[in-house]
Amino acid sequence: MPEEAADHAARVARLQAQLVQAPEVRLAKRTSNLFRDRVKVRRPRLDVRDLDHVLAVDADAGYVDAEGMVPYDALTDACLVRGVMPAVVPELKSITLGGALAGVGIEATSFRHGLVHETVLEFDVLVGTGEVITAHPDGAHADLFYGFPNSYGTLGYALRVRARTIPVQPFVAVEHRRFNEAARFFEALAAACAGDADFVDAVVFDAGTLVLNVARFVAQAPYASDYTFERMYWRSLLERELDYLTVRDYIWRWDTDWFWCSKNVGAQHPLLRRLFGRARLNSRTYTKLMRLNSQLRLTPLLDRLRGWHRESVIQDVDIPLPRAPEFLDWYLREIGILPLWLCPIGATACADRFPLFPRQRALYVNFGFWDVKRTRQAYPPGHFNRAIERKVMELGGIKSLYSDSYFSRVEFDAAYGGAAYAALKARYDPQQRFADLYAKCVLRH
Numbered sequence: 001m002p003e004e005a006a007d008h009a010a011r012v013a014r015l016q017a018q019l020v021q022a023p024e025v026r027l028a029k030r031t032s033n034l035f036r037d038r039v040k041v042r043r044p045r046l047d048v049r050d051l052d053h054v055l056a057v058d059a060d061a062g063y064v065d066a067e068g069m070v071p072y073d074a075l076t077d078a079c080l081v082r083g084v085m086p087a088v089v090p091e092l093k094s095i096t097l098g099g100a101l102a103g104v105g106i107e108a109t110s111f112r113h114g115l116v117h118e119t120v121l122e123f124d125v126l127v128g129t130g131e132v133i134t135a136h137p138d139g140a141h142a143d144l145f146y147g148f149p150n151s152y153g154t155l156g157y158a159l160r161v162r163a164r165t166i167p168v169q170p171f172v173a174v175e176h177r178r179f180n181e182a183a184r185f186f187e188a189l190a191a192a193c194a195g196d197a198d199f200v201d202a203v204v205f206d207a208g209t210l211v212l213n214v215a216r217f218v219a220q221a222p223y224a225s226d227y228t229f230e231r232m233y234w235r236s237l238l239e240r241e242l243d244y245l246t247v248r249d250y251i252w253r254w255d256t257d258w259f260w261c262s263k264n265v266g267a268q269h270p271l272l273r274r275l276f277g278r279a280r281l282n283s284r285t286y287t288k289l290m291r292l293n294s295q296l297r298l299t300p301l302l303d304r305l306r307g308w309h310r311e312s313v314i315q316d317v318d319i320p321l322p323r324a325p326e327f328l329d330w331y332l333r334e335i336g337i338l339p340l341w342l343c344p345i346g347a348t349a350c351a352d353r354f355p356l357f358p359r360q361r362a363l364y365v366n367f368g369f370w371d372v373k374r375t376r377q378a379y380p381p382g383h384f385n386r387a388i389e390r391k392v393m394e395l396g397g398i399k400s401l402y403s404d405s406y407f408s409r410v411e412f413d414a415a416y417g418g419a420a421y422a423a424l425k426a427r428y429d430p431q432q433r434f435a436d437l438y439a440k441c442v443l444r445h
């Protein structure tokens with residue numbers, strides 16, 4: 001057995017032994033992109049921090065095999081040296097392969113390849129019984145293969161994942177097409193998804209400024225723009241119609257400024273930006289600062305002193321394309337946190353096979369918005385997040401569960417495959433070693 005495989009097997013055996021000792025567990029990871037303050041529950045932690053190795057990249061066969069806690073920047077670098085990339089690479093460098101599989105991942109190739117879990121070929125899961133099961137689309141554990149996405153670590157932990165790769169070229173040419181009204185913008189977005197682009201996403205700056213980004217791999221480029229230090233990618237969308245980046249810089253174009261959220265830690269102020277320096281301008285730094293702020297409750301105190309009522313609204317919601325203009329119109333009127341990231345998700349062959357993240361085999365638009373809603377008027381806790389949930393359900397959409405949720409149990413089970421989940425939980429975690437999905441994602445346990 002090659003050394004890497006032997007080391008992997010030893011790490012897995014150690015985790016199995018640790019799990020069966022404990023009546024219940026939770027993960028001990030290096031990083032997390034979960035955005036909800038969790039109720040402090042004393043659960044032994046399963047130390048998976050060293051399960052972050054890339055095991056194999058087979059560019060000809062079109063897949064990469066890696067351990068579940070490998071962060072996407074390390075995974076992508078291991079692929080790029082062989083002329084490929086994972087078919088869908090979420091924007092934030094610290095997101096892990098297993099976390100994107102269990103927690104749903106998306107990026108600008110999703111219009112063609114779907115969500116991260118729709119690009120996965122097989123994976124090994126440490127389930128509640130202590131067994132390690134290999135899940136394939138067919139065979140004895142096909143229910144786990146299709147039931148694992150959006151389970152948020154409550155059915156088991158993905159220890160090894162095999163995901164599809166796609167060939168790359170050294171550079172990416174990106175067009176920024178500007179629109180001043182939504183109807184023509186959504187028509188162009190649909191047309192771009194039906195065309196030969198390699199990447200499609202968009203940003204809404206306000207009701208009259210909507211920028212569609214259509215990008216393609218190219219072998220050569222007259223120049224390569226650098227947005228890893230002084231300049232900011234999000235601003236370039238309003239300054240340029242055409243741009244060229246190296247493929248690696250294109251993949252991480254949003255990480256340097258956490259889309260545009262680096263403003264919340266002052267990193268867009270020229271002097272502070274220099275103090276941060278190139279090495280610290282990234283989502284890992286900002287996540288640490290945001291967690292520190294959340295512990296110290298600094299900005300809530302400042303807002304209260306200024307007479308602001310606040311609600312954190314950090315969400316990604318997926319809306320079927322035909323209802324997307326309606327959602328945008330409602331969102332701009334009722335929520336209005338801007339800019340807004342839009343990312344189309346294609347009608348892949350398996351799109352409708354995942355019971356815990358149910359969607360039609362059709363084109364959807366992901367709307368991502370991450371900030372605080374400040375008002376002079378006081379509202380009940382979760383008022384705006386609750387309104388978003390109702391609107392998403394009304395429009396036949398679905399919401400990611402990495403942040404705050406206020407669904408009732410009945411609504412949650414209807415929206416996220418409650419019956420299928422109960423059957424999976426009974427089969428793969430009969431002793432309830434892992435938390436329950438509703439308790440974890442809504443009750444914050």
Ligand SMILES: Cc1cc2nc3c(=O)[nH]c(=O)nc-3n(C[C@H](O)[C@H](O)[C@H](O)COP(=O)(O)OP(=O)(O)OC[C@H]3O[C@@H](n4cnc5c(N)ncnc54)[C@H](O)[C@@H]3O)c2cc1C
Nearest residue numbers: 032033034068090096098099102103105106153157158402
């Ligand atoms: C501001 C912001 C922007 C975001 N933007 C995007 C985006 O553009 N694209 C995108 O795809 N996603 C985005 N996300 C969501 C993010 O992808 C998900 O939250 C994802 O689950 C995080 O993965 P992680 O590896 O950081 O896992 P964590 O945050 O550590 O874990 C997420 C959940 O998955 C479980 N989990 C983690 N690893 C495993 C494993 N190996 N096996 C089983 N369960 C596991 C954990 O228990 C936890 O419940 C964003 C999140 C935030 C906060």
